[in-house]
Amino acid sequence: DVPLRDLAAAKGKVMGTAVTGSKLTGTYGDLAGAQFNSLTPGNAMKWGSVEPTRGSYNWAEADQIVNFAEAHGQQVRGHTLVWHSQNPSWLTNGTWTAAQLGQLMNDHIALEVGRYKGRLAAWDVVNEPFNEDGTYRQTLWYNGLGTGYIAQALTAARAADPAARLYINDYNVEGVNAKSTALYNLVKSLKEQGVPIDGVGLQAHLIVGQVPSTLQQNIQRFADLGVDVAITELDIRMTLPSDSTKLAQQAADYKAVMNACVAVARCAGVTVWGFTDSDSWIPSTFPGQGAATPYDENYAPKPAYYAIAEAL
Numbered sequence: 445d446v447p448l449r450d451l452a453a454a455k456g457k458v459m460g461t462a463v464t465g466s467k468l469t470g471t472y473g474d475l476a477g478a479q480f481n482s483l484t485p486g487n488a489m490k491w492g493s494v495e496p497t498r499g500s501y502n503w504a505e506a507d508q509i510v511n512f513a514e515a516h517g518q519q520v521r522g523h524t525l526v527w528h529s530q531n532p533s534w535l536t537n538g539t540w541t542a543a544q545l546g547q548l549m550n551d552h553i554a555l556e557v558g559r560y561k562g563r564l565a566a567w568d569v570v571n572e573p574f575n576e577d578g579t580y581r582q583t584l585w586y587n588g589l590g591t592g593y594i595a596q597a598l599t600a601a602r603a604a605d606p607a608a609r610l611y612i613n614d615y616n617v618e619g620v621n622a623k624s625t626a627l628y629n630l631v632k633s634l635k636e637q638g639v640p641i642d643g644v645g646l647q648a649h650l651i652v653g654q655v656p657s658t659l660q661q662n663i664q665r666f667a668d669l670g671v672d673v674a675i676t677e678l679d680i681r682m683t684l685p686s687d688s689t690k691l692a693q694q695a696a697d698y699k700a701v702m703n704a705c706v707a708v709a710r711c712a713g714v715t716v717w718g719f720t721d722s723d724s725w726i727p728s729t730f731p732g733q734g735a736a737t738p739y740d741e742n743y744a745p746k747p748a749y750y751a752i753a754e755a756l
């Protein structure tokens with residue numbers, strides 16, 4: 445079979461996967477290197493991972509993944525700089541003035557983006573800024589700095605690496621709905637103000653049989669604003685145990701997502717959030733659900749894998 449990365453490259457698309465650095469050896473490493481042309485560290489670049497104690501840094505896993513990617517001719521998507529989750533406790537438990545918080549954010553972005561300057565294709569600069577109803581999520585950043593934290597973060601990231609494509613990333617924004625419309629309005633307003641914004645990430649943590657019918661239309665409306673779109677964290681979960689009926693529906697769902705991206709020129713590509721069911725966050729986060737990725741726990745390709753290949 446032709447590797448997914450070659451099929452994707454022939455269409456000018458990215459086919460990526462999230463990875464865990466410690467697993468990049470043996471069959472896991474072979475498949476990650478052979479099948480994908482982009483890697484996203486699943487956790488290694490999050491603030492809590494890189495600066496668990498203030499001023500004391502751990503870049504080992506992030507460096508390892510970037511080095512692996514370069515050795516395999518792969519892009520890297522940096523994930524993620526400004527988020528409400530997986531922050532170090534010194535940051536979340538601290539009491540900060542707005543000025544201090546803004547400085548902490550700017551310094552974090554300058555340091556982390558600067559470390560990988562020129563080596564990453566893209567950064568998820570801001571992750572998950574919205575509630576389901578389209579209002580802003582009340583996070584450390586929003587509460588301390590107001591909505592301006594988003595423009596400030598993007599501006600800092602651009603200064604630290606002018607070559608990286610800068611994204612805002614969120615979930616449940618795949619179809620046209622209140623949350624994706626809030627994201628659309630934000631991107632439109634950032635563009636109008638000249639704030640550096642290059643792309644929108646649709647995470648796409650989906651459920652079997654529930655690919656939004658407006659996915660392609662939604663990708664197209666963002667593209668029409670003049671930004672790239674990436675499917676950044678695709679997985680399609682089912683109630684366990686899996687069976688052939690669910691796996692067939694899952695394959696159709698993966699194909700529908702791929703088709704929607706392939707159909708829009710400004711859709712940069714698709715990243716799966718783990719390529720094997722043995723390295724998926726789903727079972728621990730959604731008890732009783734799983735089997736969400738294109739390969740099973742033993743690295744055997746599932747119908748979803750072949751569906752992705754067919755769409756590319």
Ligand code: XIL
Binds near residue numbers: 486571647677725
């Ligand atoms: C998840 C990781 O996959 C897990 O290992 C971790 O325990 C929690 O975070 N949206 C995101 C990702 O943007 O960073 C999350 O990753 C999944 C949801």
